[in-house]
Amino acid sequence: MPSTRSPRRALAAAVALLALAAATGCGADAAAGGGAQTTELRYQGSVGQVTLPELAADLGYLGDVKLNWIGNVTGGPADIQATATGQSDFGGAFNGAIVKLQSAHAPITAVVSYYGSDAQTFQGYYVLDGSPIRGPRDLIGKRVGMNTLGAHAEAVLRTWLARGGLTADEIGRVELVALPPVNTEQSLRAKQIDVAVLGGVIRDKAVANGGIRTVFTDYELLGAFSAGSYVFRDDFIARNPDTVRAFVTGVGKAIEWARTQPRETVVARLKAVIGKRGRNEDATLVGYWKSSGVAEKGGVITDREFATWIDWLSDAGELKGAKPKPSDLYTNRFNAFANPGGGA
Incomplete structure (x- = not known):
């Protein structure tokens, strides 16, 4: 039975790694060298499940952007810590965990919601x-x-x-x-x-x-709410805006595809993805899929999805200094669904 671990210690370790990564240039993307934007994104997956970026890639929604699976992860904080320290190019976590990591001066920004809770998925x-x-x-x-x-x-x-x-x-x-x-x-x-x-x-x-x-x-x-977001490092976003835009809009399209297709169609596609990727996994779990739980169209992020957890963390004494503004933690500028008529 694994023992409990202090979230504060885990966060401190991530910040220390972040400082090391910044000092050594760890995780610099391809655009840093020759000016061309990278079209390969390193990421961590989940055993027996299909992430929205994996679904988007299979549906052809990522365009020229390719995904490079580097392993699996069981928790969001570890996933975004890997992104903050340059071990992966994007990661996803509960929005409260993103608040905590950003409050510790990790240069990451949330760009699209990827999971949440509704009447079907919670x-x-x-x-x-x-x-x-x-x-x-x-x-x-x-x-x-x-x-x-x-x-x-x-x-x-x-x-x-x-x-x-x-x-x-x-x-x-x-x-x-x-x-x-x-x-x-x-x-x-x-x-x-x-x-x-x-x-x-x-x-x-x-x-x-x-x-x-x-x-x-x-x-x-x-009630219904989007609970977690994918993040990129700020330096990666600055160097690769078109890649981030392709990723965000592709994930948004995958959310809407899954929202509008018959459940049986989505489940069949998820099982096919698992079968094709050859990771020796059991596809039984995806047979129970019902929805992504994402509240807003295309994964557009709203202030509420961060404000709830900013207030909770502040009241619990987890945040030091002034409370961050929700709008400082995320951006919708890469999401076509944030614009009227976008995402088509």
Whole structure:
């Protein structure tokens, strides 16, 4: 069972790596040398799942831009840290994690939403059918398994606990455990944890297996919202604006393609992508796909999607100094869907 790790320590490590990368020139893109914009983007994927950029590439929406898979990642904070330090060219994370990393002076900017919660796709907090856990106070002293700490699952949980009347000390007595998403259901059924945070196709598969029930969901708590964004380093954006524009608009088109196609068509395409890429994966999970959960057309980002978490992080003492403005953390200038009639 992996142990918990302080999000602050993880963030500090990322900032230290960022400083090293800046000093050594690590991760400089192809445009730095000859002026031509790079057309290859290094990225991290997810086991048994298809990311929106992968779907966009398969649909031909990225044009001349090619994706270079460098490995898999289980959590958003680690993904955007890799981008900030030049190990990858883009990464995606919960918007609150982006706020924290940018507040630590990481030169990254969010450019397009890529996941969220709606009536079909959401993150739920699940217990075994026989569990006595019903409300916030029942979680004191209990173990909650989630994909990573300091991100979406933790922020939503702490918001729910605070709204349920728990004090900061009581919230601190809820133990958070980082687990790979593919192992979280198994850990709950083995009673290694008391609550499992399950989302997307992993949640749907677990529910279909039976024997678990919902305590609450982020959709019930907050309504429909886009929860995470893809980011690029600012220097990469400056050198490769056309590449970023092709990526953002391509991802936006993939969001809308998936939103407007019959579910069976999307699932078949996702399974085909997994089959073609040859990573020795089980395609079972994508059979449970329902939606991306992205709230705005084409992944356009709004202030609300960052303001919610800026306020939460500030109230929790996670941000030092003045609160950042949401509009300073993201840009829609590369997204054709942000303009009237765009994205066609």
